[in-house]
Amino acid sequence: MTVSVEWLDDWDAIAARAGDALDRTRRPILFDRLDWYRLMGTHLHPETPPAVLHADGGWLFLVGDGPGRAVALSKWYGLAWRPIIDEPAALAAMLVDAGRRYSRLILNPLDLAEANRLDAALKHAGWRAFTDRVSTNWTIDVTGKTFAEFWRERPGQLRNTTARRMKRHPLAITIHRRFDASAWADYEAIYADSWKPSEGSMPFLRALAEQEGAAGTLRLGIAKDGRGRAIAAQLWLIENGTATIHKLAHREGAKEISPGTILSHAMFRAAIDEDRVTRIDFGLGDEPYKAEWMDTPNPIYRIDAYRPDSLRGLAGIGRERAARLVRRFRGG
Structure with missing residues (x-):
């Protein structure tokens, strides 16, 4: 059976073609929705039109990234990416068609299941992955679980340190479930005064917070000290039983009182006891503190795929093989 593939590079045209297929009512995961991709494209790739493949109800959201190269439409804020596919034949057809336009694809972040699926599909479509x-x-x-049960399972050092800090430095904590301009101003001020580098696009985060606040999934936690100064902030989204921690920051000058830990205690308690979530996702990154709050590390992968029938693709394959030989020699 022949599957027809079309390329779309305009967000209004993509929306018209998708109808409600990529809406919140049809896609339970944020990273599968058109409004997520549109925010990403508009704010993080403003000068580059999307390169979106559509075939038989399937979607592949890419963006051009130099001559002969495309990357997954994801960037800093994307905690997951995958083809949106109902029929396997659609994925195969789109990857074959992508090979006619590009000599290299960079796809990430991928969980293990998606990495395995894409690796097999790419190779079947003639790519070297x-x-x-x-x-x-x-x-x-x-x-x-209740929060009390969850908390008893955490390491003793975390529980003891948090208890001491909360007693010695009581903070006023508010968890906003709708977008609040004043709270958002606090978030931006905290982030600007934190240990973290400047955001890639604060307007993107604000647009996401406004969008999810309207949908009722936003949980924006702000912690203030005794003087009423906001010193820690966390941006969570809660939907369909899953709480996802997107961003957290505290003022560098307040780190000795562990405001982030105190705020985390409140955010986890609200998610578990009030929102009754069944799963909490700490996003990407292997920072040691995450293991104190979580219990399951899931590997995240990136695929670099090349067309062996193009000069650029052959050069890329050569570089990849050489890099792997070097790592093997060094024991990496």
């Missing part, structure tokens, strides 16, 4: 582990996603299943 190289898969590398690039990060970790920490999660925990809290099905049926």
Whole structure:
């Protein structure tokens, strides 16, 4: 059976073609929705039109990234990426067609299942694929647990340190479930005064917070000290039983009182006891503190795929093979 593939590079045209197929009502995961991709494209790739493949109800969201190269439409804020596919034949057809336009694809972040599926599909479509582990996603299943039960399972050092800090430095904590301009101003001020580098696009985060606040999934936690100054902030989204921690920051000058830990205690308690989530996702990154709150490390992968029938593709394959030989020689 022949599958027809079309390329779309305009967000309004994509929306018209998708109808409600990529809406919140049809896609339970944020990273599968058109409004997520549109925010990403508009704010993070403003000068580059999307390169979106559509075939038989399937979607592949890419963006051009130099001559002969495309990357997954994801960037800093994307905690997951995958083809949106109902029929396997659609994925095969789109990857074959992508090979007519590009000599290299960079696809990430991918969980293990997606990495395996894409690796097999790419090779079947004539690509040479190289898969590398690039990060970790920490999660925990809290099905049926109260916060008290969850907290008893955490390391003793975390529980004891948090108790001491909370007693010595009581903070006023508010968790906003709708977008609040004043709270958002606090978030931006905290982030600007934190240990973290400047955001790639604060307007993107604000647009996401406004969008999810309207949908009722936003949880924006702000912690203030005794003087009423906001010193820690966390941006969570809660939907369909899963709480996802997207961003957290505290003022560098307040780190000795551990405001982030105190705020985390409140955010986890609200998610478990009030929202009754069954799963908490700490996003990407293998920072040691995440293991204190979570219990399951999930590997995250990146695929670099090349067309062996193009000069650029052959050069890329050569570089990948050489890099792997060097790592093997060095024991990496």
